[in-house]
Amino acid sequence: MQGIxxxxxxxxxxxxxxxxxxLMSIPIVYVGTDQLAQLRGGNFFYFVIKHAIILLGAFVIAxxxxxxxxxxxxxxxxxxxxxxxxxxxxxxxxxxxxDSAERWIKIPIIGLSFQSSDFAKLAVTxxxxxxxxxKQGKLDDFKEVLKHLFFPVIIICGLILKSDFxxxxxxxxxxxxMMFFGGVKIKHFAIISGLIVLLFTLLILLFPEGLQRxxxxxxxxxxxxxxxxxxxxxxxxxxxxxxxxxxxxxxxxILPGNYGQPPQAASDFIYxxxxxxxxxxxxxxxxxxxxxxxFRSIKIAKKCTKLFSTLLVIGLSSGLVLxxxxxxxxxxxxxxxxxxxxxxxxxxGTSLWFxxxxxxxxLSVSRETSSSKNxxxx
Amino acid sequence: xxxxxxxxxxIYLLFGFFFIVYICRLFYVQIIEKExxxxxxxxxxxxxxxxxxxxxxxxxxxxKVLVQNEIAYDVMLTMKDFKVDTLKFxxxxxxxxxxxxxxxxxxKNKSINKGYSSRIPQVFESLMKSEDFGGIxxxxxxxKGVSVKKRTVRSYPRPIAAHVLGHVSKVGPRDxxxxxxxxPQDYRGSSGLExxxxxxxxGAKGWHHYLKNRHxxxxxxxxxGALDTTPRPGNNLxxxxxxxxxxxxxxxxxxxxxxxxxxxxxxxxxxxxxxxxTYDPNLLVGGEYxxxxxxxxxDKKKILFPRSIQSRQPPxxxxxxMQSLISLNxxxxxxxxxxxxxxxxxxxHDHRNPLTLPEAIQHSCNxxxxxxxxxxxxxxxxxxxxQLRKGMDDWEKYVxxxxxxxxxxxxLYGEKDGNVPDVKEYDQIYGKNRWNYRTIYSLSIGxxxxxxxxxxxxxxxxILANKGYYYTPHLIRQIGDEKLFFSDSNxxxxxxxxxxxxxxxxxxxxxxxxxxxxxxxxSKLEGVTICGKTGTSQNPHGDDHSVFMAFAPRHNPQIALAxxxxxxxxxxxxxxxxxxxxxxKYLKRKVERLKLEQEIVEKVxx
Numbered sequence: 016m017q018g019i020x021x022x023x024x025x026x027x028x029x030x031x032x033x034x035x036x037x038l039m040s041i042p043i044v045y046v047g048t049d050q051l052a053q054l055r056g057g058n059f060f061y062f063v064i065k066h067a068i069i070l071l072g073a074f075v076i077a078x079x080x081x082x083x084x085x086x087x088x089x090x091x092x093x094x095x096x097x098x099x100x101x102x103x104x105x106x107x108x109x110x111x112x113x114d115s116a117e118r119w120i121k122i123p124i125i126g127l128s129f130q131s132s133d134f135a136k137l138a139v140t141x142x143x144x145x146x147x148x149x150k151q152g153k154l155d156d157f158k159e160v161l162k163h164l165f166f167p168v169i170i171i172c173g174l175i176l177k178s179d180f181x182x183x184x185x186x187x188x189x190x191x192x193m194m195f196f197g198g199v200k201i202k203h204f205a206i207i208s209g210l211i212v213l214l215f216t217l218l219i220l221l222f223p224e225g226l227q228r229x230x231x232x233x234x235x236x237x238x239x240x241x242x243x244x245x246x247x248x249x250x251x252x253x254x255x256x257x258x259x260x261x262x263x264x265x266x267x268x269i270l271p272g273n274y275g276q277p278p279q280a281a282s283d284f285i286y287x288x289x290x291x292x293x294x295x296x297x298x299x300x301x302x303x304x305x306x307x308x309x310f311r312s313i314k315i316a317k318k319c320t321k322l323f324s325t326l327l328v329i330g331l332s333s334g335l336v337l338x339x340x341x342x343x344x345x346x347x348x349x350x351x352x353x354x355x356x357x358x359x360x361x362x363x364g365t366s367l368w369f370x371x372x373x374x375x376x377x378l379s380v381s382r383e384t385s386s387s388k389n390x391x392x393x
Numbered sequence: 394x395x396x397x398x399x400x401x402x403x404i405y406l407l408f409g410f411f412f413i414v415y416i417c418r419l420f421y422v423q424i425i426e427k428e429x430x431x432x433x434x435x436x437x438x439x440x441x442x443x444x445x446x447x448x449x450x451x452x453x454x455x456x457k458v459l460v461q462n463e464i465a466y467d468v469m470l471t472m473k474d475f476k477v478d479t480l481k482f483x484x485x486x487x488x489x490x491x492x493x494x495x496x497x498x499x500x501k502n503k504s505i506n507k508g509y510s511s512r513i514p515q516v517f518e519s520l521m522k523s524e525d526f527g528g529i530x531x532x533x534x535x536x537k538g539v540s541v542k543k544r545t546v547r548s549y550p551r552p553i554a555a556h557v558l559g560h561v562s563k564v565g566p567r568d569x570x571x572x573x574x575x576x577p578q579d580y581r582g583s584s585g586l587e588x589x590x591x592x593x594x595x596g597a598k599g600w601h602h603y604l605k606n607r608h609x610x611x612x613x614x615x616x617x618g619a620l621d622t623t624p625r626p627g628n629n630l631x632x633x634x635x636x637x638x639x640x641x642x643x644x645x646x647x648x649x650x651x652x653x654x655x656x657x658x659x660x661x662x663x664x665x666x667x668x669x670x671t672y673d674p675n676l677l678v679g680g681e682y683x684x685x686x687x688x689x690x691x692d693k694k695k696i697l698f699p700r701s702i703q704s705r706q707p708p709x710x711x712x713x714x715m716q717s718l719i720s721l722n723x724x725x726x727x728x729x730x731x732x733x734x735x736x737x738x739x740x741x742h743d744h745r746n747p748l749t750l751p752e753a754i755q756h757s758c759n760x761x762x763x764x765x766x767x768x769x770x771x772x773x774x775x776x777x778x779x780q781l782r783k784g785m786d787d788w789e790k791y792v793x794x795x796x797x798x799x800x801x802x803x804x805l806y807g808e809k810d811g812n813v814p815d816v817k818e819y820d821q822i823y824g825k826n827r828w829n830y831r832t833i834y835s836l837s838i839g840x841x842x843x844x845x846x847x848x849x850x851x852x853x854x855x856i857l858a859n860k861g862y863y864y865t866p867h868l869i870r871q872i873g874d875e876k877l878f879f880s881d882s883n884x885x886x887x888x889x890x891x892x893x894x895x896x897x898x899x900x901x902x903x904x905x906x907x908x909x910x911x912x913x914x915x916s917k918l919e920g921v922t923i924c925g926k927t928g929t930s931q932n933p934h935g936d937d938h939s940v941f942m943a944f945a946p947r948h949n950p951q952i953a954l955a956x957x958x959x960x961x962x963x964x965x966x967x968x969x970x971x972x973x974x975x976x977x978k979y980l981k982r983k984v985e986r987l988k989l990e991q992e993i994v995e996k997v998x999x
Binding site: 309317344 | 398400401404405408412
């Protein structure tokens with residue numbers, strides 16, 4: 016036991032968090048997919064086994080990424096950024112559509128689908144950490160800030176925006192948090208925000224088909240809270256689930272499997288399923304897990320000797336937590352339906368692996384900070 | 394270390410804020426607004442299953458059942474499990490294979506059958522009567538995927554009063570839009586008392602809440618049945634009808650087209666309301682409803698037409714009683730006023746000449762009323778047009794106080810108004826002032842533009858019986874346990890005639906039956922003083938309609954009625970004997986004049 020414990024690299028608390036989340040997710044995915052399973056001919060274990068395998072893969076990825084020296088990532092980020100832009104363009108034009116928005120691309124040969132925005136998110140975070148740490152002295156110069164920081168972020172988000180507004184907004188949010196920590200002036204944020212609004216308007220004017228997407232979003236926002244609206248079907252079920260769960264949860268009582276589960280009870284609405292089965296206690300536990308992940312990451316960031324590492328950890332962890340909060344917000348009815356998975360919990364193939372990469376990087380940083388500390392002691 | 398140290402609290406604050414918002418929201422969903430969310434979600438995941446209430450029965454005034462409920466069976470198919478030998482199955486249900494295929498197509502078509510699921514039983518054959526169902530029950534249950542749902546249908550132990558009772562039918566899209574109460578499987582009253590008292594009769598549905606899975610299969614009761622309600626049965630109605638009298642009247646009207654309305658004068662309660670030809674109300678129940686309804690609706694004799702409240706006909710000479718009362722009341726005539734029978738003025742038959750007022754009623758002398766009504770209009774003077782117009786206006790006020798020219802307000806929908814001719818109408822027909830008494834005299838004897846419904850004719854009998862007032866005629870006297878008091882001032886109507894004027898007219902009406910030369914001499918009833926008046930309603934399309942209006946006994950009247958028989962000639966020949974037999978039936982409960990009865994029943998006028 017001790018042997019395995021020693022072999023695990025990086026922050027043990029973060030390992031604990033992701034293992035807890037993963038373990039918690041397995042029964043949830045099992046009950047959450049029984050409707051899907053019935054539709055697919057009644058193999059109730061199909062989805063949960065697939066989920067377990069993907070989780071296992073995620074741990075393998077996290078483990079291996081945590082062994083990589085994250086310093087290499089700085090240079091790699093330039094290449095990643097160079098790949099990202101054509102990748103997003105390709106997705107936009109040729110990606111296959113789920114729910115009329117092109118978000119997915121298929122890797123030839125392997126046959127795995129992934130959302131290019133997951134890739135973009137990782138790339139832009141690393142890139143931003145690099146640029147922010149390198150341009151520290153020039154942060155007063157608005158031109159520089161615009162050119163090296165805001166411009167790439169806006170391009171990336173702009174490319175995603177058309178098909179996936181919520182992801183674009185989350186990436187933007189994560190990047191802003193990074194820039195905020197990285198020392199970008201509040202005044203510049205204000206200017207940029209104004210510019211983004213302007214650009215957004217321009218985009219709509221340039222791409223009328225983008226307007227369609229926007230209208231969907233506006234409609235969702237408008238219909239938000241209107242119980243009769245068809246789009247709220249899932250939401251209503253989710254809220255009833257939450258109510259059913261009560262304070263202590265139903266703990267997989269016969270009731271939950273059959274009554275009123277939202278169709279995406281194991282992905283977009285997984286938080287509702289958690290609340291039903293584990294109750295308010297489980298719901299708070301989940302939030303606390305993500306908060307621990309975040310505060311632990313801040314702690315790691317503070318220990319870093321290199322600014323690049325600090326910003327990298329902050330960017331990755333805030334990205335994850337923002338995503339988690341947006342998923343939970345949908346389930347509890349604070350947001351209209353967005354389609355963000357709950358990191359490390361939601362069933363959902365490759366996006367889980369991208370989450371694993373992010374966590375792997377954070378772990379890798381923590382490993383180096385703790386080892387440097389160890390060296391100091393030694 | 395960049396701005397991390399100084400700025401980290403902002404982020405702590407941000408995420409801390411998130412945390413608090415989430416906890417608040419969860420608290421809100423689970424504790425404060427739980428009912429709201431559960432309600433919203435229920436429609437998605439909880440099925441409300443209806444339990445239909447039992448519709449109220451309708452009884453006659455003596456507690457005999459007019460309408461009750463009977464068990465009927467919906468044959469349901471669960472398509473997923475349903476596998477049969479089509480030919481045998483069709484033979485069992487007595488349908489052909491093309492009908493079978495058509496029905497299955499309809500069941501599976503989701504645009505027609507919105508809630509379709511192959512796992513939920515769907516109605517294949519609706520409302521099979523228990524006698525039909527009993528014979529095939531055993532064999533039916535041998536088939537897989539066949540189940541049965543019990544429902545109730547209306548049933549009529551005695552096939553009488555079809556128009557009055559009305560029928561129920563499946564609700565349509567308009568009902569569903571108009572009244573939130575209804576769901577697509579509902580039946581509602583669509584004519585007669587069933588329609589008028591729909592809200593009283595229908596009761597309230599019970600609801601069961603079931604949790605269902607994605608396929609619509611019920612798993613368990615939602616919240617252990619805490620939200621479930623039991624149905625509240627509809628109110629029973631106690632009608633004013635006398636089932637025996639109603640049945641007898643319908644029997645008398647065999648082979649005739651027309652109506653009989655009999656009313657208890659002291660209350661306005663309708664004792665019988667016969668529309669002829671009539672039909673067996675059991676025809677409009679269950680599976681054969683559609684075909685039977687079509688057949689009845691297409692019949693040339695207009696079987697579904699509720700003549701007693703909708704047929705507007707010239708009342709004929711029965712209005713002479715009213716004309717007499719008006720003349721007495723305004724003082725242009727008295728008991729001994731007499732006019733010669735001048736047949737040049739208007740046709741008449743041979744009788745003693747001249748006549749006093751009651752004798753004019755007895756003989757129904759037309760020229761007498763030509764003169765009498767002229768006197769009413771001109772107030773006994775040699776008047777001009779202006780006098781005629783004013784005289785007619787005054788006359789109209791009197792006539793309208795008899796409840797004529799407007800629906801009386803019976804508790805049925807569709808009651809017609811009838812027509813009281815007035816100055817305005819004649820101006821329209823002939824041009825302003827381009828008419829005179831000679832043009833319009835026919836209203837004096839109840840012909841021409843004058844029209845009444847049979848119920849108004851009967852009500853005229855009520856007014857005569859009561860010496861000047863009537864209660865709104867009605868068909869229901871008790872709803873559930875609540876008795877209806879129609880003696881309320883809203884239902885009490887007083888005419889403009891002083892009660893002292895009635896005895897003179899009653900004399901004449903008694904003589905109609907009892908004195909030699911009376912127009913209804915054959916209809917005298919031993920031991921009962923009947924006051925009546927014959928009428929002959931002229932009809933441009935064919936033979937005259939036979940009319941008789943009466944009440945009996947003369948002192949302390951128990952029944953007032955009008956009989957209207959289309960194309961049956963003079964009032965004395967057909968309508969009067971029918972009225973007399975009805976009175977005998979009601980007052981003596983037994984008819985002894987069997988020969989007269991048989992003669993009447995055998996008369997056919999279509």
